[in-house]
Amino acid sequence: xxxxxxxxxxxxxxxxxxxxxxxxxxxxxxxxxxxxxxxxxxxxxxxxxxxxxxxxxxxxxxxxxxxxxxxxxxxxxxxxxxxxxxxxxxxxxxxxxxxxxxxxxxxxxxxxxxxx
Amino acid sequence: xxxxxxxxxxxxxxxxxxxxxxxxxxxxxxxxxxxxxxxxxxxxxxxxxxxxxxxxxxxxxxxxxxxxxxxxxxxxxxxxxxxxxxxxxxxxxxxxxxxxxxxxxxxxxx
Numbered sequence: 131x132x133x134x135x136x137x138x139x140x141x142x143x144x145x146x147x148x149x150x151x152x153x154x155x156x157x158x159x160x161x162x163x164x165x166x167x168x169x170x171x172x173x174x175x176x177x178x179x180x181x182x183x184x185x186x187x188x189x190x191x192x193x194x195x196x197x198x199x200x201x202x203x204x205x206x207x208x209x210x211x212x213x214x215x216x217x218x219x220x221x222x223x224x225x226x227x228x229x230x231x232x233x234x235x236x237x238x239x240x241x242x243x244x245x246x
Numbered sequence: 247x248x249x250x251x252x253x254x255x256x257x258x259x260x261x262x263x264x265x266x267x268x269x270x271x272x273x274x275x276x277x278x279x280x281x282x283x284x285x286x287x288x289x290x291x292x293x294x295x296x297x298x299x300x301x302x303x304x305x306x307x308x309x310x311x312x313x314x315x316x317x318x319x320x321x322x323x324x325x326x327x328x329x330x331x332x333x334x335x336x337x338x339x340x341x342x343x344x345x346x347x348x349x350x351x352x353x354x355x356x
Contacts, residue, residue: 136289164343173333174290174346223289225344234280235344237289 133157134226136238143214144246151209151241153224159204160226164235165197168221180207214245250334255351258328264321266350268334271315277338279310281319283330284349290333293319324354 133156143149153163161182166174178199179187186199196218198210207226211218221242225235251269258264270279278297282290294301294308296317301308307320321328333349 134289162342166346173348174284176343176345179343221287225289234292234295236292237282240287240289242287 134236134238136224136241138241139239140242142244142246145215146213148210148212149214149243151222153207153238155205155226158228161204162227163201163207164225165199165209166223168223174223216245219243219245250347252334252347252350257353257355258324260326260354260356261323264324264352266319266332266352269316270336273314273336277336279317280335280337281308282333285330326354328352329354
Protein backbone atom coordinates (compact mmCIF):
# COMPACT_ATOMS: atom_id res chain seq x y z
CA UNK A 131 0.00 0.00 0.00
CA UNK A 132 0.92 3.63 -0.27
CA UNK A 133 3.34 4.95 2.30
CA UNK A 134 3.59 8.34 3.94
CA UNK A 135 6.83 9.02 5.71
CA UNK A 136 6.99 11.58 8.51
CA UNK A 137 10.18 12.84 10.06
CA UNK A 138 11.32 13.25 12.77
CA UNK A 139 9.36 10.82 14.93
CA UNK A 140 10.31 12.64 18.09
CA UNK A 141 11.81 16.05 18.80
CA UNK A 142 12.65 17.95 21.94
CA UNK A 143 13.36 21.65 21.66
CA UNK A 144 13.77 24.72 23.81
CA UNK A 145 11.13 27.40 24.13
CA UNK A 146 11.43 30.04 21.43
CA UNK A 147 13.01 27.82 18.82
CA UNK A 148 11.41 26.63 15.60
CA UNK A 149 10.86 23.04 14.60
CA UNK A 150 10.26 21.68 11.12
CA UNK A 151 8.38 18.45 10.48
CA UNK A 152 8.48 16.79 7.07
CA UNK A 153 5.82 14.67 5.44
CA UNK A 154 6.58 12.74 2.28
CA UNK A 155 4.42 10.56 0.08
CA UNK A 156 6.81 7.85 -1.02
CA UNK A 157 5.08 6.16 -3.92
CA UNK A 158 2.36 8.50 -5.10
CA UNK A 159 1.81 12.13 -5.86
CA UNK A 160 -0.21 13.88 -3.20
CA UNK A 161 -1.99 16.97 -4.40
CA UNK A 162 -3.47 17.42 -0.94
CA UNK A 163 -1.93 16.83 2.46
CA UNK A 164 -3.48 17.38 5.85
CA UNK A 165 -1.88 18.22 9.18
CA UNK A 166 -3.38 17.12 12.48
CA UNK A 167 -2.40 17.50 16.09
CA UNK A 168 -3.38 15.25 18.95
CA UNK A 169 -3.19 15.78 22.69
CA UNK A 170 -2.96 12.81 25.07
CA UNK A 171 -6.13 10.72 25.17
CA UNK A 172 -7.83 13.08 22.72
CA UNK A 173 -8.86 12.67 19.12
CA UNK A 174 -7.04 14.07 16.12
CA UNK A 175 -7.72 17.72 15.42
CA UNK A 176 -7.36 18.96 11.86
CA UNK A 177 -5.05 21.97 11.72
CA UNK A 178 -4.77 22.74 8.04
CA UNK A 179 -5.09 21.51 4.50
CA UNK A 180 -2.01 21.82 2.35
CA UNK A 181 -2.37 22.03 -1.42
CA UNK A 182 0.61 21.70 -3.71
CA UNK A 183 1.65 25.02 -5.16
CA UNK A 184 -0.80 27.14 -3.19
CA UNK A 185 -1.33 28.50 0.28
CA UNK A 186 -2.53 26.22 3.00
CA UNK A 187 -6.06 26.48 4.33
CA UNK A 188 -6.12 26.69 8.11
CA UNK A 189 -8.91 25.54 10.39
CA UNK A 190 -10.55 28.05 12.67
CA UNK A 191 -8.43 28.86 15.68
CA UNK A 192 -5.15 27.68 14.17
CA UNK A 193 -2.57 30.47 13.85
CA UNK A 194 -1.12 30.44 10.36
CA UNK A 195 1.88 32.55 11.38
CA UNK A 196 2.74 30.08 14.10
CA UNK A 197 2.24 26.90 12.12
CA UNK A 198 3.85 27.50 8.74
CA UNK A 199 2.96 24.99 6.08
CA UNK A 200 4.77 24.60 2.79
CA UNK A 201 3.75 22.15 0.07
CA UNK A 202 6.37 22.84 -2.55
CA UNK A 203 6.13 19.57 -4.43
CA UNK A 204 3.68 16.76 -5.00
CA UNK A 205 5.54 14.53 -2.56
CA UNK A 206 6.57 16.85 0.24
CA UNK A 207 4.78 19.06 2.75
CA UNK A 208 6.42 20.63 5.77
CA UNK A 209 5.01 22.03 8.99
CA UNK A 210 7.15 24.50 10.90
CA UNK A 211 6.20 25.30 14.47
CA UNK A 212 7.66 28.76 14.99
CA UNK A 213 8.73 30.18 18.34
CA UNK A 214 7.61 27.04 20.07
CA UNK A 215 6.12 27.19 23.57
CA UNK A 216 5.47 24.37 26.01
CA UNK A 217 1.76 24.44 25.12
CA UNK A 218 2.73 23.49 21.56
CA UNK A 219 3.90 20.15 22.86
CA UNK A 220 1.73 17.61 21.10
CA UNK A 221 1.63 14.71 18.67
CA UNK A 222 1.58 16.03 15.09
CA UNK A 223 0.40 13.78 12.28
CA UNK A 224 0.36 14.34 8.55
CA UNK A 225 -1.69 12.59 5.94
CA UNK A 226 -1.81 12.53 2.18
CA UNK A 227 -4.31 11.71 -0.48
CA UNK A 228 -4.09 11.12 -4.19
CA UNK A 229 -5.99 13.43 -6.48
CA UNK A 230 -9.49 12.05 -6.02
CA UNK A 231 -11.45 13.40 -3.04
CA UNK A 232 -12.89 9.94 -2.45
CA UNK A 233 -9.52 8.34 -2.08
CA UNK A 234 -8.55 7.15 1.37
CA UNK A 235 -6.05 9.11 3.39
CA UNK A 236 -2.67 7.64 4.19
CA UNK A 237 -1.18 8.76 7.48
CA UNK A 238 2.35 9.30 8.62
CA UNK A 239 3.59 7.75 11.84
CA UNK A 240 3.43 11.06 13.69
CA UNK A 241 5.90 13.39 15.41
CA UNK A 242 5.96 13.81 19.16
CA UNK A 243 7.03 17.37 19.90
CA UNK A 244 8.14 18.28 23.39
CA UNK A 245 8.95 21.93 24.10
CA UNK A 246 10.92 22.58 27.26
CA UNK B 247 -18.22 19.50 10.68
CA UNK B 248 -19.04 15.92 9.88
CA UNK B 249 -20.13 14.17 13.07
CA UNK B 250 -20.49 10.52 13.89
CA UNK B 251 -21.58 8.81 17.07
CA UNK B 252 -19.70 5.81 18.41
CA UNK B 253 -19.64 4.06 21.77
CA UNK B 254 -16.78 5.26 23.92
CA UNK B 255 -15.45 1.79 24.58
CA UNK B 256 -16.07 -1.88 23.86
CA UNK B 257 -14.58 -5.17 24.95
CA UNK B 258 -14.18 -8.32 22.91
CA UNK B 259 -12.76 -11.75 23.63
CA UNK B 260 -9.80 -12.87 21.58
CA UNK B 261 -10.87 -14.98 18.62
CA UNK B 262 -14.42 -13.67 18.63
CA UNK B 263 -15.91 -11.22 16.18
CA UNK B 264 -15.82 -7.56 17.14
CA UNK B 265 -18.75 -5.50 15.90
CA UNK B 266 -18.24 -1.77 16.16
CA UNK B 267 -21.28 0.42 15.46
CA UNK B 268 -21.36 3.96 14.14
CA UNK B 269 -24.20 6.39 13.56
CA UNK B 270 -23.80 8.95 10.79
CA UNK B 271 -27.33 10.21 10.31
CA UNK B 272 -26.28 13.45 8.59
CA UNK B 273 -24.28 11.76 5.84
CA UNK B 274 -25.13 12.96 2.35
CA UNK B 275 -25.44 10.92 -0.82
CA UNK B 276 -21.94 11.34 -2.17
CA UNK B 277 -20.06 10.93 1.10
CA UNK B 278 -18.15 7.78 1.89
CA UNK B 279 -17.88 6.10 5.27
CA UNK B 280 -14.28 5.49 6.34
CA UNK B 281 -12.93 3.46 9.21
CA UNK B 282 -9.49 4.00 10.68
CA UNK B 283 -7.84 2.76 13.82
CA UNK B 284 -5.07 4.17 15.95
CA UNK B 285 -2.77 2.27 18.21
CA UNK B 286 -1.17 4.33 20.94
CA UNK B 287 1.38 6.87 19.70
CA UNK B 288 1.08 5.86 16.06
CA UNK B 289 -0.59 7.41 13.03
CA UNK B 290 -4.07 6.19 12.12
CA UNK B 291 -4.26 3.06 10.00
CA UNK B 292 -6.79 2.77 7.20
CA UNK B 293 -9.15 -0.18 7.57
CA UNK B 294 -11.94 0.06 5.03
CA UNK B 295 -14.37 2.45 3.38
CA UNK B 296 -17.62 2.27 1.45
CA UNK B 297 -20.42 4.27 -0.10
CA UNK B 298 -23.56 2.16 0.14
CA UNK B 299 -22.65 -1.43 -0.62
CA UNK B 300 -21.17 -3.70 2.01
CA UNK B 301 -17.44 -4.06 1.67
CA UNK B 302 -14.92 -6.68 2.76
CA UNK B 303 -11.15 -6.77 2.67
CA UNK B 304 -8.39 -8.69 4.38
CA UNK B 305 -8.82 -6.71 7.59
CA UNK B 306 -12.53 -6.29 8.10
CA UNK B 307 -16.06 -6.09 6.75
CA UNK B 308 -18.17 -2.97 6.56
CA UNK B 309 -21.93 -3.21 6.74
CA UNK B 310 -23.82 -0.05 5.78
CA UNK B 311 -27.55 0.19 6.40
CA UNK B 312 -29.82 0.79 3.46
CA UNK B 313 -30.62 4.35 4.58
CA UNK B 314 -26.85 4.89 5.11
CA UNK B 315 -27.44 6.47 8.50
CA UNK B 316 -25.34 3.90 10.30
CA UNK B 317 -22.71 1.27 9.71
CA UNK B 318 -20.93 -1.54 11.52
CA UNK B 319 -17.30 -2.50 11.28
CA UNK B 320 -16.72 -6.20 11.79
CA UNK B 321 -13.38 -7.69 12.75
CA UNK B 322 -14.15 -11.38 12.20
CA UNK B 323 -11.56 -12.90 14.55
CA UNK B 324 -10.22 -10.28 16.92
CA UNK B 325 -6.66 -10.61 18.20
CA UNK B 326 -4.87 -8.82 21.01
CA UNK B 327 -3.16 -6.63 18.41
CA UNK B 328 -6.56 -5.28 17.35
CA UNK B 329 -6.77 -3.35 20.61
CA UNK B 330 -6.94 0.27 19.42
CA UNK B 331 -9.17 3.31 19.06
CA UNK B 332 -11.44 2.88 16.05
CA UNK B 333 -12.68 5.94 14.22
CA UNK B 334 -15.69 6.11 11.93
CA UNK B 335 -15.67 9.14 9.62
CA UNK B 336 -17.52 10.27 6.54
CA UNK B 337 -16.20 12.44 3.79
CA UNK B 338 -16.53 13.13 0.13
CA UNK B 339 -17.84 15.55 -2.42
CA UNK B 340 -17.57 19.10 -1.15
CA UNK B 341 -16.58 17.83 2.30
CA UNK B 342 -13.29 16.24 1.42
CA UNK B 343 -11.66 16.64 4.81
CA UNK B 344 -11.57 13.83 7.34
CA UNK B 345 -12.76 15.14 10.68
CA UNK B 346 -12.19 12.71 13.52
CA UNK B 347 -14.60 12.18 16.39
CA UNK B 348 -13.71 10.53 19.68
CA UNK B 349 -13.79 6.98 18.36
CA UNK B 350 -14.30 3.69 20.16
CA UNK B 351 -11.60 2.17 22.31
CA UNK B 352 -11.76 -1.55 21.52
CA UNK B 353 -10.04 -3.75 24.05
CA UNK B 354 -9.48 -7.36 23.03
CA UNK B 355 -9.11 -9.57 26.07
CA UNK B 356 -7.29 -12.91 26.23
